[in-house]
Amino acid sequence: MIQPPTLPTNYTVKPGQIKTSTGKTIRTEEMIINMGPQHPSTHGVLRLEIVVDGEIIVDCIPHIGYLHRCFEKHCEQMTNYQQVIPYADRMDYCSAMTNEWAFALAAERLLKIEVPERVEYIRVIMAELQRIASHLIAVGTYGIDSGAFTPFLYTFIDREKILDLFEMTCGARLLYNYIWIGGLSHDLPPKFIEQTKEFVAYFRPRVKMLNDLLSYNEIFVKRTANVGVLPREVAINYAVSGPQLRGSGVNWDLRRDDPFVIDHKLDWQPQVGKGEVGTVGDCWDRHIVRMREMEQSLNMIEQALAGLPEGNVKAAIPKRIRPEKDAEIYVRTEASRGELGYYIISDGTASPFRVKARGPAFVNLSVLPEIVRGGLIADLVLTAGSIDIVLGEVDR
Amino acid sequence: MTAQEIFDVLKAKFGDALPEEKLSAAGGSAAAGFSLQVWITIAPGRTKEICSFLRDDSEMQFDTLSCLSGVDYNNGTFGVVYHLSSMVQKHKIVLKAFCTKEHPHIQSVSSVWGTANWHEREVFDLFGVIIDEHPDLRRILLPDDWEGNPLRKDYKVQEFYHGMKVPY
Amino acid sequence: MGLLDQRFENGNVFITSLDGLLNWARLSSLWQMQFGLACCAIEMMAASASNFDIMRFGVIPRATPRQVDVMFVAGTVTIKMASRIKRLYDQMSEPRYVISMGSCANCGGPYWEHGYHVLKGVDRVIPVDVYIPGCPPRPEALLEGIMKLQEKVRKESMIRKRA
Numbered sequence: 217m218i219q220p221p222t223l224p225t226n227y228t229v230k231p232g233q234i235k236t237s238t239g240k241t242i243r244t245e246e247m248i249i250n251m252g253p254q255h256p257s258t259h260g261v262l263r264l265e266i267v268v269d270g271e272i273i274v275d276c277i278p279h280i281g282y283l284h285r286c287f288e289k290h291c292e293q294m295t296n297y298q299q300v301i302p303y304a305d306r307m308d309y310c311s312a313m314t315n316e317w318a319f320a321l322a323a324e325r326l327l328k329i330e331v332p333e334r335v336e337y338i339r340v341i342m343a344e345l346q347r348i349a350s351h352l353i354a355v356g357t358y359g360i361d362s363g364a365f366t367p368f369l370y371t372f373i374d375r376e377k378i379l380d381l382f383e384m385t386c387g388a389r390l391l392y393n394y395i396w397i398g399g400l401s402h403d404l405p406p407k408f409i410e411q412t413k414e415f416v417a418y419f420r421p422r423v424k425m426l427n428d429l430l431s432y433n434e435i436f437v438k439r440t441a442n443v444g445v446l447p448r449e450v451a452i453n454y455a456v457s458g459p460q461l462r463g464s465g466v467n468w469d470l471r472r473d474d475p476f477v478i479d480h481k482l483d484w485q486p487q488v489g490k491g492e493v494g495t496v497g498d499c500w501d502r503h504i505v506r507m508r509e510m511e512q513s514l515n516m517i518e519q520a521l522a523g524l525p526e527g528n529v530k531a532a533i534p535k536r537i538r539p540e541k542d543a544e545i546y547v548r549t550e551a552s553r554g555e556l557g558y559y560i561i562s563d564g565t566a567s568p569f570r571v572k573a574r575g576p577a578f579v580n581l582s583v584l585p586e587i588v589r590g591g592l593i594a595d596l597v598l599t600a601g602s603i604d605i606v607l608g609e610v611d612r
Numbered sequence: 613m614t615a616q617e618i619f620d621v622l623k624a625k626f627g628d629a630l631p632e633e634k635l636s637a638a639g640g641s642a643a644a645g646f647s648l649q650v651w652i653t654i655a656p657g658r659t660k661e662i663c664s665f666l667r668d669d670s671e672m673q674f675d676t677l678s679c680l681s682g683v684d685y686n687n688g689t690f691g692v693v694y695h696l697s698s699m700v701q702k703h704k705i706v707l708k709a710f711c712t713k714e715h716p717h718i719q720s721v722s723s724v725w726g727t728a729n730w731h732e733r734e735v736f737d738l739f740g741v742i743i744d745e746h747p748d749l750r751r752i753l754l755p756d757d758w759e760g761n762p763l764r765k766d767y768k769v770q771e772f773y774h775g776m777k778v779p780y
Numbered sequence: 781m782g783l784l785d786q787r788f789e790n791g792n793v794f795i796t797s798l799d800g801l802l803n804w805a806r807l808s809s810l811w812q813m814q815f816g817l818a819c820c821a822i823e824m825m826a827a828s829a830s831n832f833d834i835m836r837f838g839v840i841p842r843a844t845p846r847q848v849d850v851m852f853v854a855g856t857v858t859i860k861m862a863s864r865i866k867r868l869y870d871q872m873s874e875p876r877y878v879i880s881m882g883s884c885a886n887c888g889g890p891y892w893e894h895g896y897h898v899l900k901g902v903d904r905v906i907p908v909d910v911y912i913p914g915c916p917p918r919p920e921a922l923l924e925g926i927m928k929l930q931e932k933v934r935k936e937s938m939i940r941k942r943a
């Protein structure tokens with residue numbers, strides 16, 4: 217039985233009243249503050265309506281939809297399943313590879329086609345590279361949120377190196393359209409494997425450097441430890457996923473627990489927050505899970521590169537994809553931000569009847585009011601930043 | 613537990629709240645075991661009761677609502693589809709509740725799973741299905757004074773919104 | 781500044797029109813409004829990070845519209861957001877410029893046909909000076925856009941009355 221959450225309060229002042237030095241209790245009043253949609257630290261066009269009492273947040277109401285780009289409508293209007301992939305790219309634009317992979321996987325399951333093994337390996341390599349790139353943005357901007365600008369510059373140098381790899385593969389820096397239904401748009405370019413190996417060797421010490429620079433920085437630890445604690449039960453009840461869930465101490469990773477690809481054949485372990493500097497599930501835990509996941513991804517890339525088989529990169533699929541009538545499927549994958557699911561219903565024609573995208577950021581954001589309530593207003597930016605939302609996916 | 617076992621338990625406990633006699637399946641038959649997805653149809657007015665049972669029962673322990681989607685079936689029916697999964701028992705099940713276009717009401721499950729809150733607001737926003745007993749039923753993605761529900765199959769986009777031309 | 785220091789160290793006279801001086805000053809410090817809308821904003825961030833270093837052009841991101849000269853509309857403008865963009869533009873002080881970055885801000889981009897909630901081009905609500913095509917435009921394209929805007933600023937006149 218899941219009990220309604222009791223929220224951690226780190227602050228002794230009760231909203232509604234303060235005690236003066238003479239022992240008198242003074243009544244305080246609430247004030248409503250609007251934050252966003254144009255605000256440098258909302259990571260996009262999120263708007264938060266905050267009810268504060270002095271410095272303490274009484275309530276926080278997120279308003280979303282400022283980037284609602286009608287993804288689900290577009291899916292229904294497309295004349296071909298393949299055409300959805302570019303739109304899936306644009307949903308979570310920090311992590312486009314994992315998005316297109318998830319959609320391609322859902323469509324493949326719907327059509328009951330198997331892809332060649334080489335494709336699976338390449339997809340894993342791409343997805344893990346993308347995970348690093350996406351976490352690098354998250355970590356860099358989180359540094360800015362906490363007042364440290366320098367890590368942002370370093371993370372973007374490293375991210376550009378990954379983007380170079382993607383660029384030599386498919387010509388695009390941000391939105392790739394590389395993973396197609398039934399395979400890939402084309403095979404890896406020559407020299408890709410060597411350069412990826414070089415990158416892995418280069419990046420490993422950089423993670424340590426970033427940790428020294430940011431994660432174990434005294435000021436950063438003081439700002440993020442014990443802040444925005446998301447208890448385990450609340451996290452599960454809100455279906456939070458990805459690094460945020462693991463930061464709360466839940467050992468759950470779809471790559472291992474609901475395997476959708478060869479990930480479970482590789483040797484790795486999900487990273488879980490342990491509350492090393494504060495409480496389990498605080499902002500620092502979420503941050504450090506991301507840092508450690510980057511290292512984990514490096515291991516996975518190395519193993520996948522070593523095991524990369526030869527072969528075809530396209531399965532034999534019909535030119536016009538027509539799943540059976542009334543077939544439907546829900547496929548969930550572990551994207552950079554958590555459980556990315558696609559629910560596809562087909563009506564037997566070449567365009568999907570209904571596509572629902574279950575974006576991790578949408579769900580992860582919905583827990584924000586629960587974790588900021590009772591905290592200080594100065595911590596709101598840090599808490600919201602630690603969720604690592606991408607508004608394209610929140611609003612779709 | 614398999615879907616069939618879950619269905620049997622629910623049938624025994626909430627017999628009248630399950631309109632279908634057996635497990636439904638898409639893309640193959642449920643019995644043969646190669647279908648893409650099987651689901652249990654539940655009555656739109658009893659979702660909360662059934663979902664609380666599924667969450668709290670020690671055999672079921674469906675602690676996560678993975679996804680909640682609205683569907684317009686283009687034949688006068690709307691549906692809400694619940695994808696549940698359990699982290700403890702590692703099983704999954706799909707529930708569906710249907711309502712008609714004339715009477716689009718479905719009971720909310722946001723008191724069972726906190727995550728349902730925003731998903732249900734999205735269903736209300738994009739399909740116009742009214743979620744009964746929802747704590748805060750407002751539009752979530754579109755502005756409050758938007759006309760129509762975009763994901764309905766018969767949706768016609770409005771020509772102007774506050775003086776801005778909407779179609780290209 | 782090293783260039784100027786060395787050339788004019790003996791107190792040389794420098795002749796230019798007042799317009800030219802003002803414009804040179806303005807175009808070398810185009811402060812930018814810091815706000816991103818969608819995917820293009822990530823490329824905008826990349827442009828302001830180490831590898832592309834937008835600050836060489838004097839483009840410094842500021843968080844408030846009152847201090848800025850140029851607004852980069854980077855990303856999809858939705859109808860819900862359009863009124864906010866209009867308001868932010870109105871809060872900027874003259875002379876003000878707008879760079880529309882990416883196909884979405886230019887004309888609706890990939891969402892032009894079925895995007896019921898997408899504004900088909902930010903120029904429907906605010907005037908645009910430079911359009912940068914691409915989905916997303918590369919950071920180099922953004923830099924080129926800034927140079928185009930600088931050209932435009934160079935040709936303007938602050939002194940003469942505008943018609």
Ligand code: SF4
Nearest residue numbers: 819855882883884915
């Ligand atoms: S132009 Fe392309 S990259 Fe830019 S916001 Fe639009 S969809 Fe995203």
